[in-house]
Amino acid sequence: MTVGAGRPDVGAERSRVRLVVVQALVFSLFATLLARLWFLQVLDGEEYRAQAASQSVREVVVQPQRGLIVDAQGRPLVANRPSWVVSVDRTLLGRMGEDEQAVVLRRVAAEVDLRPARLRRALLDCGVAGSIAGECWNGSPYQPVPVATDVPEQTALRILEQPEDFPAVLVEQQTVRAYPEPFGVNAAHLLGYLSPITEDELDAAEAADDRSVNGASSVGRAGVEKQYDAWLRGMPGYRRVAVDSMGRTLDDAEEVEGVPGSTLVTSIDAKVQSVVEQQLAQTIATARATLDTVTGRRYVADSGAAVVLEADTGRVVAMASQPTYDPGVWVGGISSRQLARLYSEAAGTPLLSRATQGQFAPGSTWKPFMTAGAMQHGYDEDTRLACSSGFQVGNRVFKNYESGAYGSISFAKALEVSCNTFFYRIGYDYWQRLGSDVDDVAARDPLVREAQEWGFGAETGIDVPGEAAGRIADRQWKRDYYESQKDYYCAIAAKPRSHPDNKGVSDFVHRFAEEFCVEGYAYRAGDAVNFAIGQGDTIVTPLQLARAYGAIANGGTLYEPRVGKAVVGPDGSVVQRIPPVVQGRVDAPRDVLRYLDAALTGVAANPQGTMNWRLGGFPLDQVRIRAKTGSAEVYGKQSTSWVASYTDDYVVVMMVSQGGTGSGTSGPAIRAIYEALYGVQGEQVRPAAAAIPGTVPPRRLPRFELDGSILPPVVRRAAGARS
Structure with missing residues (x-):
């Protein structure tokens, strides 16, 4: 009895031990959970809240x-x-x-x-x-x-x-x-x-x-x-x-x-821009409906450009190019088909700006700069040269294009009637005296140097990206071109015209390849006389030509043309003004520039002047236009129409590729643009009718009001036409 009496106490003890163990285990689990919760919510709470927010908040x-x-x-x-x-x-x-x-x-x-x-x-x-x-x-x-x-x-x-x-x-x-x-x-x-x-x-x-x-x-x-x-x-x-x-x-x-x-406040005037665009489009349409008596078919008039600059600052007042495109096609993404059309040659490559990127032979509009070069290197105002119907160089006769034979004439008369043979003689004279050695790439050439002086062969620096530099086709250019092309042309010349490798090569190209392979590097007399009248391989952009004529107008300053005029902040304050930038100055005496100015006045005002017939009834006594016409010949194409002109206020240049003669095609449009600029109605100048209030571009900026409206600049005076 005594032995079994202690057993219930042992069982109870074991139960208490188990309970304590379970309680300790439960307590430890709760402690661990509480510690983890404290860790998550207190110690690292900010980090996890940020991560949670990042999953529910989007920027x-x-x-x-x-x-x-x-x-x-x-x-x-x-x-x-x-x-x-x-x-x-x-x-x-x-x-x-x-x-x-x-x-x-x-x-x-x-x-x-x-x-x-x-x-x-x-x-x-x-x-x-x-x-x-x-x-x-x-x-x-x-x-x-x-x-x-x-x-x-x-x-x-x-x-x-x-x-x-x-x-x-x-x-x-x-x-x-x-x-x-x-x-x-x-x-x-x-x-x-x-x-x-x-x-x-x-x-x-x-x-x-x-x-x-x-x-x-x-x-x-x-x-x-x-x-x-x-x-x-x-x-x-x-x-x-x-x-x-x-x-x-x-x-x-x-x-x-x-x-x-x-x-961005620009120097463009929308009214003038509208007139220029309309006149260019109308000129091209008229040319396409006109018969070319040389080729016996209508003019192709595949492209054109027009430029209006402010003569004293180089600012762009208007600039148009044809063919053009709708800038709205880029809004929201352009389709592949639309993009292909913009680059399509069949459509005329509408994306290409003919004013700044198109490069064309300048024809007779080149002659004033050749005059300036000649009058500083051995010729002067008293010079008289023959204006014959033709001028023979070697076995080739170079003929007048726009002009007839006028006998012995001055530089001024040669510009007025656009006599080619007068300038052929000057180009040939320099070649014969200074550069008849065709191997002498460094031979001095006053006419080439003068072209460089007026900014040709280099970008104008306009604030529109992608402009072309043009080309001065001098001795160095011809040698470089020969080196780059001789392998191609010599490969054609090395085989008979009938050889399978020359399939598709015309007789003309084969003959050209034979001559080019042998002496394509040589700068001959024919190159020199062509250079003197703006023909051959020399090319310019319409903007380059306008800028150079602006330098004649303003006394010799070559500006970098500017479209931007000022940047105005959202609050209407002027953030930055965009001033005219001088790129260089022409090293020509004032008497030479005055002579050119008078001669170009004769082109417009004198009865024999090539632009005069397009200005009948125009009030030239109040708006003095100086002009030079040009019809540049291009092998395999119809001639390029040029008119380059200026007044004291503006420079206006128009070009139509494959469009015909200078004044014949572009003359009416040039007149219409001046009529809009000065408010010419009939034979009267009415400044109140001018496209630009006050006749000349405003010096002040538009007014930016607090309510967001933009008002025109204050015009202090009606300038009218300056003589």
């Missing part, structure tokens, strides 16, 4: 409103308009299954009138497998991809009202470029266009810590849109918005406002 880039481009009177040439844009967030789209993605993309494609395959290509990063240039996304991989611009408002609202059917799809209003076209102006080559930023450009901006662009930015690609892009683009803003698991916006969390772009 949306708010594109700034791009700055306006206005003319000298404050009229908008480029503005902005609202546009509904549909974008797809690829991050949210990637969280869906493939079937759900396909459904969403089909819905979006149907709403924005795109094929699903095209929509998928738009979502691909450029450079990855399957991407197509012009259709892929070249912006940031983290930015929602715009897939449709200018979506109808009904479509935009329908997508916004049905977010459950369009997860990962964003719809917002953005601003895109608009072209008000005051007085119907086009000015596409001057204004330029925008296109999406490339990945390389974005990487470069990020490396430079440039925050003014992002993956969805559009940047300037041509014209003043490109030149002044940094001013026009502004600074983007950022909006942080709360979203649900499907990417639908719940609420705005935070916003950093962007800064609108600045306004």
Whole structure:
């Protein structure tokens, strides 16, 4: 009995031990849980709250409103308009299954009138497998991809009202470029266009810590849109918005406002630009309906350009090029078909600005500069040379084109009647005395040096990117050209015309190849006489020619032409003025410049002057026009029509490729432009009717009011025509 009496006590003890162990275990678990909760909520609470917020808050880039481009009177040439844009967030789209993605993309494609395959290509990063240039996304991989611009408002609202059917799809209003076209102006080559930023450009901006662009930015690609892009683009803003698991916006969390772009005030006058564009288009249309008596067919008139500069500053008042294009085709993305047309030769390469990039033989408009060179190197005002019907060089007779035979005449008369043979004699004289050794590349040539002096063969420095430099076809150029082409032409010349390798080579090309292979490097007398009248291989741009005539008008200063006049901030304050820039000065005596001025006055005013017949009844006593006409011959093509002219205030130049004679084709348009500039009505000058208030371009800027309106500059006087 005594032995069994202690057993219940032992069992109870064991039960208590087990209970204590369980209690300790439970306590330790609670302690661990509490410690973990304290760690998560207190010690690392901020970090986890930030991570949680990052999953529910998206940062949306708010594109700034791009700055306006206005003319000298404050009229908008480029503005902005609202546009509904549909974008797809690829991050949210990637969280869906493939079937759900396909459904969403089909819905979006149907709403924005795109094929699903095209929509998928738009979502691909450029450079990855399957991407197509012009259709892929070249912006940031983290930015929602715009897939449709200018979506109808009904479509935009329908997508916004049905977010459950369009997860990962964003719809917002953005601003895109608009072209008000005051007085119907086009000015596409001057204004330029925008296109999406490339990945390389974005990487470069990020490396430079440039925050003014992002993956969805559009940047300037041509014209003043490109030149002044940094001013026009502004600074983007950022909006942080709360979203649900499907990417639908719940609420705005935070916003950093962007800064609108600045306004570019240009020296362009919309009224004058309109007149110049209309006159150029009409001149080309008239030429195409006119019979060319030389070829027996109508003029092709495939392209043309016109330039109006302010003589004293080099500022561009108007500039037109044909063929042209609608700058609006770039808004919202250009199609492959539209882009191909802009580069198409069959369409006339509309993207090419003939005013700054077109290069043409100047013909007789070259002669004033040759006169200046000759009068500083052995000739003078008393010089008399024969203006015969032809001038023989070797076995070839070089003939007059526009002029007849006038006997022994002066430089002034030679310019007035545009006598070729007069200038042939000068070119031949210099060649014979200074450079008859064809191997002497460094032979002195006063006429070549004079052409360089007037800025030919080099860019003018205009603030429109992509201008051509033209070409002075001197001895060095001819030697360089020979070295670059001799292998090609010698290969043709080495085989008979009938050889299979020469299939498609004409008899003329084969003969040319034979001559070129043997002596293509030689600068002969024929090259020299052609150079003296602006023929041969020398080419200029219409802008170069206008700038040089401006130097005659202003006493010898070569300006870098300027389109931009000032940059004005969003608050209306002037951020930066863009003054005229002097590139150089012509080293010609004042008496030579005065002589040229008087001679070119005779071209317009004297009965035998080649421009006079187009100015009958024009009040030349009040508006003194100086002019030079030109008809440049081009092998295999019809002649190029030129008129270069100026007054005390303006320089006006027009060119029509394959358009006929100078005054015959371009003369009426030149007259019409001057009539608009000075308010000429009949034989009277009425300054109140001038295209520009006060007759001359305003020195002051437009007035930017507090309510956002832009008013014309104050005009203090009606200048009228200066004599």
